[in-house]
Amino acid sequence: MPADRSKLPAQHYRPDVDGLRAVAVLSVLFCHTGMGLPGGYVGVDVFFVISGYLITGLILKDLDQGRFSLVDFWERRIRRIVPALVVVTIVTVALGWRLLLPDDFASLAKSAIALPLCIANIHFWKETGYFEAAAEEKPLLHTWSLAVEEQFYLLVPLVLMAVAKMYRAALVPLLSLACAASFALSVYGVANHPDATYYLLPTRAWELLVGALLAGTAARMGPDRPWRGQVAAAVGMSAILLSCFLYSSETPFPGLAATLPVLGTALVIAAGGCATPAPAVNAVLAGRPLVFIGLISYSLYLWHWPLLALSKACVFTPLSIGQRLTIIAASVAAAALSWRFVETPFRNRAQFASRAGVFVGGALGYGVILALGIAIDARDGYPERLTTQAERFAVTCQRDEKYTRGFGLKHIPHELTRLGPATAAPSIAVWGDSHAMAILPAMDELGKRYGVTTLVATHSATAPVLDFYARRRFGLNENAIPFNAAVFNTVIEQKIKSVVLAAVWSNYFREPDFGDALLTTVEKLAENGVTVYFVKDVPYFSFNVPRALTTYAWHGWTMEGLGMPVEDYDLKNSFHAEFLPELERRGAIILDPLPLFLRPDSPGKIVPYDDVGSRYADAHHLSTHGALAIQEVFLPLFADAAPPDPAQGLAAHDSSGAARKKRLTVR
Numbered sequence: 001m002p003a004d005r006s007k008l009p010a011q012h013y014r015p016d017v018d019g020l021r022a023v024a025v026l027s028v029l030f031c032h033t034g035m036g037l038p039g040g041y042v043g044v045d046v047f048f049v050i051s052g053y054l055i056t057g058l059i060l061k062d063l064d065q066g067r068f069s070l071v072d073f074w075e076r077r078i079r080r081i082v083p084a085l086v087v088v089t090i091v092t093v094a095l096g097w098r099l100l101l102p103d104d105f106a107s108l109a110k111s112a113i114a115l116p117l118c119i120a121n122i123h124f125w126k127e128t129g130y131f132e133a134a135a136e137e138k139p140l141l142h143t144w145s146l147a148v149e150e151q152f153y154l155l156v157p158l159v160l161m162a163v164a165k166m167y168r169a170a171l172v173p174l175l176s177l178a179c180a181a182s183f184a185l186s187v188y189g190v191a192n193h194p195d196a197t198y199y200l201l202p203t204r205a206w207e208l209l210v211g212a213l214l215a216g217t218a219a220r221m222g223p224d225r226p227w228r229g230q231v232a233a234a235v236g237m238s239a240i241l242l243s244c245f246l247y248s249s250e251t252p253f254p255g256l257a258a259t260l261p262v263l264g265t266a267l268v269i270a271a272g273g274c275a276t277p278a279p280a281v282n283a284v285l286a287g288r289p290l291v292f293i294g295l296i297s298y299s300l301y302l303w304h305w306p307l308l309a310l311s312k313a314c315v316f317t318p319l320s321i322g323q324r325l326t327i328i329a330a331s332v333a334a335a336a337l338s339w340r341f342v343e344t345p346f347r348n349r350a351q352f353a354s355r356a357g358v359f360v361g362g363a364l365g366y367g368v369i370l371a372l373g374i375a376i377d378a379r380d381g382y383p384e385r386l387t388t389q390a391e392r393f394a395v396t397c398q399r400d401e402k403y404t405r406g407f408g409l410k411h412i413p414h415e416l417t418r419l420g421p422a423t424a425a426p427s428i429a430v431w432g433d434s435h436a437m438a439i440l441p442a443m444d445e446l447g448k449r450y451g452v453t454t455l456v457a458t459h460s461a462t463a464p465v466l467d468f469y470a471r472r473r474f475g476l477n478e479n480a481i482p483f484n485a486a487v488f489n490t491v492i493e494q495k496i497k498s499v500v501l502a503a504v505w506s507n508y509f510r511e512p513d514f515g516d517a518l519l520t521t522v523e524k525l526a527e528n529g530v531t532v533y534f535v536k537d538v539p540y541f542s543f544n545v546p547r548a549l550t551t552y553a554w555h556g557w558t559m560e561g562l563g564m565p566v567e568d569y570d571l572k573n574s575f576h577a578e579f580l581p582e583l584e585r586r587g588a589i590i591l592d593p594l595p596l597f598l599r600p601d602s603p604g605k606i607v608p609y610d611d612v613g614s615r616y617a618d619a620h621h622l623s624t625h626g627a628l629a630i631q632e633v634f635l636p637l638f639a640d641a642a643p644p645d646p647a648q649g650l651a652a653h654d655s656s657g658a659a660r661k662k663r664l665t666v667r
Helices: 017-032 041-065 070-099 102-112 120-127 141-166 168-192 194-200 205-216 226-246 255-271 280-285 289-293 297-312 319-345 354-378 388-395 434-438 440-450 477-493 514-527 546-557 566-572 576-585 624-629 631-641 652-663
Strands: 415-418 426-433 455-460 497-502 529-535 590-592
Touching: 017 041, 017 226, 017 255, 017 280, 017 289, 017 297, 041 141, 041 205, 041 226, 041 255, 070 102, 070 141, 070 297, 070 319, 070 354, 070 631, 102 120, 102 319, 102 354, 120 141, 120 194, 120 455, 141 205, 141 297, 168 194, 168 255, 194 529, 205 255, 226 255, 255 280, 255 631, 280 289, 289 297, 297 319, 297 546, 415 440, 415 566, 426 434, 426 440, 426 477, 426 631, 434 440, 434 455, 434 497, 440 455, 440 624, 440 631, 455 477, 497 514, 497 631, 514 529, 514 576, 514 590, 529 631, 576 590, 624 631
Parallel strands: 426 455, 426 497, 497 529, 529 590
Antiparallel strands: 415 455
8 A cells, every 4th residue: 555645745956955965065075184073074974864865755756656767767876976976087097197106006996996886885895904005095985985875776776666566555664674774783883893884885774774764754843833843953953063073083983973963964854844934954054055065065075085185195294274275175166167067967868868878978987987997907006107216115115914914812822923943942022013013024034044933923003011902993902911911821831032022102102001011011021031122113104104205206306304303203202211211120121223214314314214215114114125124123132042053153152242232232
């Protein structure tokens, strides 16, 4: 039996919804450019609700009138989505040819390939990882949300058609059940699988379904109770704005946190369904300035992120306010032109009437993107574009993946990596986070030279101390406590003589109880006869070092500005003054790589490169070359641990003694 839709608001143009689109896109724009809305990313969730409301409403209207056609539906989607997306993608690839390094250009190509396949969200989810490029460096990252929508609209029209034919009264209960299931999955996933939950349709569908439920029910405030509309609109807009200001990148999202912007959007849309008078919030949203921004919102969303990401490919310091305002202005200008000369003509059936032409044109546009992506990826980003010096920096920034493995409790002790001679019992253990992984090439090289085996117990974002954990995105978190206890027990049981502790110490010293936990760990190791070597952290730069070096060399820019003042390093590591003496009192030996980053031609500055190339793989992890370049820091450790060599006799003894003397100078 058909549902009674007589009480539903007619599907007519809603200027206030365009105004709501403006709020959504401006929130995203200000968030991404760092202009004071840390939670502005919820604008995407506002878009999801609006999309679910409008598109589902159109489908239901056509089903009611018996004229719905999948071919018609997808023709409209192609007219709406494809032209601007193709133009933005091709322009982004063209700019990438001139601005992006080979690895980044190849990554852009892979992103472009995912677009016409409607799997951009899956692509970026699978790219998520500790050592992957930062999100802000991927020019097409924002297209993940378009993929979520297209996947949703591949399924929903079929479901609505089936329900409309069989049992129309089941529509709202069915949508409600799907919405509840998706929401429950989102709440579970945000705590257990945060990356998948953020990017994938099953945990995002409920947001679109909230909009669909608005379109499929008689949810309205009614002219007989206008105050309800006023209250609902005010509460809804307050919820959206509160989430923009109160949320941040640290907020677990979507999950429960997404209910604030999602339900807020639903309230504003429902309140705007009042016949008269329009709630004050909706009246403001229907004003011409916001409506115009709403009309160009799709193009604005498309343009802003590539312009921002490509700008950061050329500027390796935080963007100034002037630069950020310039990017915003350029995004609005590009969006206005795109809306006027790309979106509007292609959506106008009077200008482009041929349905076959729409499908062929869409296929050709997507075909061009696929061809470009495949060609660029096949050529590894065209490294031949680089100059000789730039290519040297690009090559030397690599890391060997065999040194980047993270371990868990289940790997201890038998699956821990061993470096150096495979047959000898380990006498050294490296314990730490990803910065410990970064020095492993040096440990491996020295182990082979001195005949010393090293046991490796590392995990990203996990401090090498007992009875402590810090919650980090890629860390073991609570599991760090049993993991580190197992590492400690393994060191004692295997009678390992020396332990190297290496980590991003400044990150953990932010936690109030970390210092005491570190000192206690060193004490316990010393009590068991283990010598502790504490490695002061390498300099942590504010930009991607190899990308900056390669770009500067490629364009012939001077590299003088790419150093770091020693004072900045000391400020970031201010805990040294208090804790290094305490560590030494507990028997720890301090190893300091900093002097090896100082050059006579750059007094007072820390330099992240040498005559061979880049010493860094990113902003703070050493490349394989960088690790080998500072291996002399670890000579005292290996000289002490080296087994006696009768053939070398006194020479071996003298070498060890010299190393011990050197140890006094490496702090």
